[in-house]
Amino acid sequence: MAKKSKTAFVCQNCGTVHTQWQGKCDGCGEWNTIVEDNPLAGIGGGPGRAPQKGRVVPLTSLDGEIEEAPRIVSRVAELDRVTGGGFVRGSAVLLGGEPGIGKSTLLMQAAAALSRAGHNIVYVxxxxxxxxxxxxxxxxxxxxxQVQLAAETNVEDILTTLGNMEKRPDLVIIDSIQTMWTDSADSAPGTVTQVRQSAQALIRYAKSTGATVVMVGHVTKEGNIAGPRVVEHMVDAVIQFEGDGSHQYRILRALKNRFGPTDEIGVFEMMQSGLRQVANPSELFLGERADNAPGAAVFGGMEGTRPLLVEIQALVAPTSLGTPRRAVVGWDSSRLSMIIAVLQAHCGVNLGQHDVYLNVAGGYRISEPAADLAVACALISSLAGLALPTDCVYFGEISLSGSIRPVPHAGQRIKEAEKLGFKSAVLPKGSSDVPKRNDESIFAAEKLVDLVVKIAGGKTLSYESDEK
Known part of the structure; x- marks a missing residue:
């Protein structure tokens, strides 16, 4: 008597496997996302597949010659920066982003640039x-x-077409992986099993032929790439295309890269004729600055090896609510709460009766803690009603003790500011690579309270001692 195959229930949102059907997924908490699935259709599985005897795998040592991975330079400088110098031959890349953000536009421009360079490109x-x-x-x-185009969703047909080409393609673009389906899985296109099996077949083709495969992936409402997370582990690079619909800029960021850095970004500007590369993003984010406006501070940040200047805007206003409002756009809200607590505990600045609004101009999102000093200066400037110098840049990390800690690449941040016309800087004391000058254009602060006194200039703030 044939043994009855076991069935599993898989969440179509996160890929969590359940032993029985239930309305809510235990992994992601979503409702009505669990469907019945055949576990034999997973990776390495198959109907009636019997275990086979393995082969001996050769072992080697860690010491040996290192060969640099051969790359395909796309001629799109911002894209090559994020990928680490171009697409690696035989690699699989997953490109994610919100609908309408410009994923297909970016890949079409890259495909055209590679085709003009003499590469064989296939766009599916x-x-x-x-x-x-x-x-x-x-x-x-x-x-x-000479980009070759096809509209197809069956993976077997796509791989057969690619195998019958006279010249092996250098780059294959799949737009998108959620629309692909394979005969080895019985579920509908877009489900966890189909996405996993389709991605596995395409990755196997890339590794066996040396062609680079770029797969476009949709994202969920939380901003994560839809489908099972195992696909992100299978590919060699995961690239996120970010942006705000109300702004024209787009940021390309590497979340995973086996052949390059993950802290580089590429900046594009969405125009009617397509995506335009932004060689100097600081000019884009500082293009609409208002002079003599209280609560505005320019932050000298770093994204990988690229210095980046953005404006941080703060608004501190008396509250009419029992609990003051804290609204943050482009920064970590919990870090803002920490800065407010440090200002109150070590600087005597009480913001408990004020609403605090913080915004990073241009829709850019800051992730490094070096923005603490710029945020604190913007808050003090708004509270005191005094505008900060328009030619000054701020960076530094604030500790819970009220001291200002040095951050790396201080010299590069100052050089970028000088290129854009900034003449002074406020930075932590003890920063390395800072150019030595005889003037007072660089103010090295050790304690946050010293900087608060310097900004206020003797003007009384909302100190706890004044309220008592």
């Missing part, structure tokens, strides 16, 4: 018809290139 669209893709290519002036 699973969401749009051939006519729709041609309209985009015409708008981007990529219709005259």
């Amino acid at each position: 669209s699973g969401e749009e018809a051939v006519a729709q893709v041609r309209l985009r290519a015409k708008r981007l002036k990529a219709n005259e290139t």
Whole structure:
């Protein structure tokens, strides 16, 4: 008598496996996302597959010659910066982003640039018809290139087509992986099993032929790439395309890269003719600054090896609510609470009766703690009603003891500020690589309270001692 195969219930949102169906997923907490799945259709599985005897795998030592991975330079400088110098041959890349953010536009421009350089490029669209893709290519002036186009969703048909080509493709673009389906899985396209099996087949093709495969992935409402997280572990690089619909800029960020850094970003500007590369992002984020405005401080940040200057805006106003409001856009809200607590505990500045609004201009999001000093200066400036110098840049990390800690790459931050016309800087005491000068253009602060006194200039703030 044939043994009855066991069934599993898999969440289509996070991939958590359950022994029985239930309304709410234990992994992600979403409702009505669990469907019945066949565990034999997973990675390495198959109907009636019997265990086979393995082969001996050769072992080697860690010491040996290191060969640099061969790359395909896309000629799109911002994209090559994020990938670490170009696409690695035989690698699999997952590109995620919100709908309409410009993923297909970016890949079409990259495909056109690679085709002009003599590479064989194949663009497979699973969401749009051939006519729709041609309209985009015409708008981007990529219709005259030799990019080969197909509209197909079956993975077996795609791989057979690629195998019958006279010349092996250098780059294959799959737009998108959620629309692909394979005959080895019985579930509908877009489910966890289909996405996993389709991605596995495409990655196997990339590793066996040496062609680079770029797969586009949709994102959920939380900003994560939809589908099972195992796909992100299978690919060699995960790149996120970020941006705000109300702003024209777009940021390309590497979340995972086996062949390059993960702290580099590429900046683009969305225009009617496509994505324009922004060689100097600081000018983009500082292009609409208002002079002599209280609560504005310019932060000298770093993204990988690239210095970046952005404006931090703060508004401190008396509250009419029992609990003051704290609104943050572009920064960590918990870190703002820490800065407010340090100002109250060590500087005597009480913001308990004030609403605090913090915004990073241009829609950019800051992740490094070096922005603490710029945020604190913006808060003090807004509370005192005194505008900070327009030619000064701020950076430094604030500790819970009220001291200002040094941050790396201080010299690069100051050089970037000087290029844009900034003449002074406020930074932590003991910072390395700071140019030595005889003037007072660089103010090295050791304690936050010293900086508060310098900004206030003798003006009385909302000190605890004044309220008692």
